[in-house]
Amino acid sequence: MSEVRLPPSALPADTRRRFVELLGAEHVRTDRAARLAHAGGRSYLDLIRLRGGDASGAPDAVLTPAADEIPAVLAACVDTDTAVVPYGGGTSVVGGVSGADRGHAAVVALDLSRLNRLVALDEVAQTATFGAGMRGPDVERALAHRGYTLGHFPQSYRYSTLGGWVATRSAGQASTGYGRIDELVHALRCVTPTGELRLGRGPASAAGPDLLALVVGSEGALGVITEATLTVRRIPPQQRYEGWSLPDLPAGLRALREMAQRLGPGLAPDVCRLSDPDETRSTFLLSGSLPTRLVRGYLAARGRNPGCLAIFGWEGEPGQVAFRHRAATRVLRAHGGVSLGAAAGRSWLHGRFAAPNLRDTLLDHGLLVETLETAAGFGELPQLYARIRRSLRDSLGRVMVLSHVSHLYRGGASLYVTVLAARDPADPVGQWTAAKRAVTETILAAGGTLTHHHAVGTDHRDFLGAEIGTAGLSVLRGVKATLDPTGIMNPGTLLTPPS
């Protein structure tokens, strides 16, 4: 990291002194290591910039407050015109922790790692209250100790935090069964520059608009989520995961749709994931643990090419799992599915968080590697899939595009795309920025959402108006003006900064 160019900290001495008074010197760091460790997220652009030696996105200081110190910290930041980037696991893949607009006196990362407690577990209501800075494995460990699980497993799970999941409206890999984070959150506390929002009461309410839904997905631009209460469940006594082969993508999509609509949430599998032919081939190629030769031989004996690999998972009590498994099996067989058995399922479970590590290796080899995702209705998905692939080929030339459909809803599903191409060494940032812009316009034109679970960050902010309209943008800006009148909260994330 020594060749990385890090501009000197712009934090004025007075401001620093004020933070030290509030937090103690050990919780106000301006050293190179701390600043670089908070210099960006995990998007391709973040990684390319840092690998290129550019750490100009790094904060001027890193603060690690306790929960009850955060209101005073924000007050000090308002007074001193210091921009605040709430920082959880730093795993944003859309520039959510790296794009702070520099139109303020300084920028600090507000690292929430000290908010790392399971605050309360209500075993009657089966809800748990967590400090926002708890990382995935800590969340599950604390719950497992009492026999519970949250069941929220985004790919970033090992590093990302509960507060980050809430702030970005995250979806876990088992969200078909366990629900998205917005469905799991019951209550939260969010400290803003003008006061604390404490939202959520009872399991459901009709007391006016759901303001909690305004904080979920606010990406640090309204305030700092410090605590959240979520639905948890008893650890399921049985987990059953299986691989299947579907003849082709249209057949696979029809099978998923039938599961979503005829079985519906609760009866459909908890995990549903259908790879397209290209992702299927590369999975067979790359998989260390999947018995590839066996699978190919098995399918060939049935006169089949690998087709589309699908992974399904069921979790719960054995009787329920057995019933749901039978129901899904009937649907899959009716659409030409062939079971690949539990080994393929276990293989996926085993490697489910590994893709980001693989990406680092590919980056080392000079490749462009990035992912993008959307969601759409079942009627739009086939066109959306075809147009995304065409757009990426048009922009990048020779490109590998690996896709899968997952996160089932009654009306549609998400579409996740991994892009691999030769990196343009002269201008890697420009190369991807142009391709990303084109593919985003394609997605929006084809009826897809701007993002299904990656969030807006800086990468998508200029497109938010295409999703929520001018009136929607006015509402968001109005809410920000109410809660953050001086605009210090994660400026440049979610909303394009006023010029």
Add this chain to the structure above:
Amino acid sequence: MSEVRLPPSALPADTRRRFVELLGAEHVRTDRAARLAHAGGRSYLDLIRLRGGDASGAPDAVLTPAADEIPAVLAACVDTDTAVVPYGGGTSVVGGVSGADRGHAAVVALDLSRLNRLVALDEVAQTATFGAGMRGPDVERALAHRGYTLGHFPQSYRYSTLGGWVATRSAGQASTGYGRIDELVHALRCVTPTGELRLGRGPASAAGPDLLALVVGSEGALGVITEATLTVRRIPPQQRYEGWSLPDLPAGLRALREMAQRLGPGLAPDVCRLSDPDETRSTFLLSGSLPTRLVRGYLAARGRNPGCLAIFGWEGEPGQVAFRHRAATRVLRAHGGVSLGAAAGRSWLHGRFAAPNLRDTLLDHGLLVETLETAAGFGELPQLYARIRRSLRDSLGRVMVLSHVSHLYRGGASLYVTVLAARDPADPVGQWTAAKRAVTETILAAGGTLTHHHAVGTDHRDFLGAEIGTAGLSVLRGVKATLDPTGIMNPGTLLTPPS
């Protein structure tokens, strides 16, 4: 109605002329019949006032625009300082269409009855787009014609409208299985004085905060919902409804909790409703179709008093219904439940929308009859139940309090209470206002939500701050200032008018 005192219409002639130019004379009514027909909702206070001859809450005019005329109508209302009360079925039980603050030049009811079309049905995504003014039976008729159902059956179903359901965050009687209206809405259009919000894209999104959730539950105070797209389902081939007797309320609550948590949504019954001993007795007493003697005899032969009557309903494909029915039966038996068979279930289905008619009869007999409701976690429900009953007895003296628990969530349920007492002929409004205030404070202190599905209206507005806090109120007021800067949208509903 001829003795009813209706003040003359305050609509200035110029304003009237402008509306007539926009809509045609037949869609701008200021006659007595039209104004009285829109003079209030169906709360006890609304009914008592009208029965007492006071129609001072009536609008000065009733407009019936087409959907595409609404932006121009709102612009005219802004220009002329005319307050707008969006009007669907007029079934609000919290003063949602009767409390217009008179601090404007005039008040018009914006009757949405012409927005009564099924705009689109997407059979692939299983979503349907409706005009906001469609009443319940029209919604179901239009869908049934194509083989679909929305499955949303609030008690007001026969009169209330789709737009009203969305505007008040309604819950139907089968919401345990079909979902609350906020879970069913995918997209909507809402015309506000500063522009139209068109929200919702794909089956799920992480593109910033969920602004759709800000319009759902906005009760006409931000704009006029003109159209909404909701999840629909194929009409279930099987409906199975049953009555059960549980030994007492605690046992019944334990059974409901186990269904909510061990079976969970999708596997639990679609309708779950557990009456307390008082409601059970009065159901047996009042039921015309339930074979009361048979039921009592059957239970007595098992050494049981009537205990707590419960109704469960399952809808879907026969194999799924059978499995879910078996799972629920196991839970109910384990908690001492005795099945009363399908007749009791049919009896409830048959009478499910009849209570409001019964209320009119009771009002004729000089009684105070009102309902109230809340929701809370399973841990709080027993205390909440006891404290509500105590509060009502303290306020009203001799009072009949009939309660049931319904609308299951993983963490809790709603609690619905019917109150019957002798009406104070000298001051019926004051009598109920004082009792309502006391019981609302009790609910909030015991951890219940201000309202689970009745909405805020005027009756609950002064308590909204207790639920969402000062910061939450500021956010709501900020959003209103953005969308409705002159405050003409349903003033006095949802938010206490600025004094």
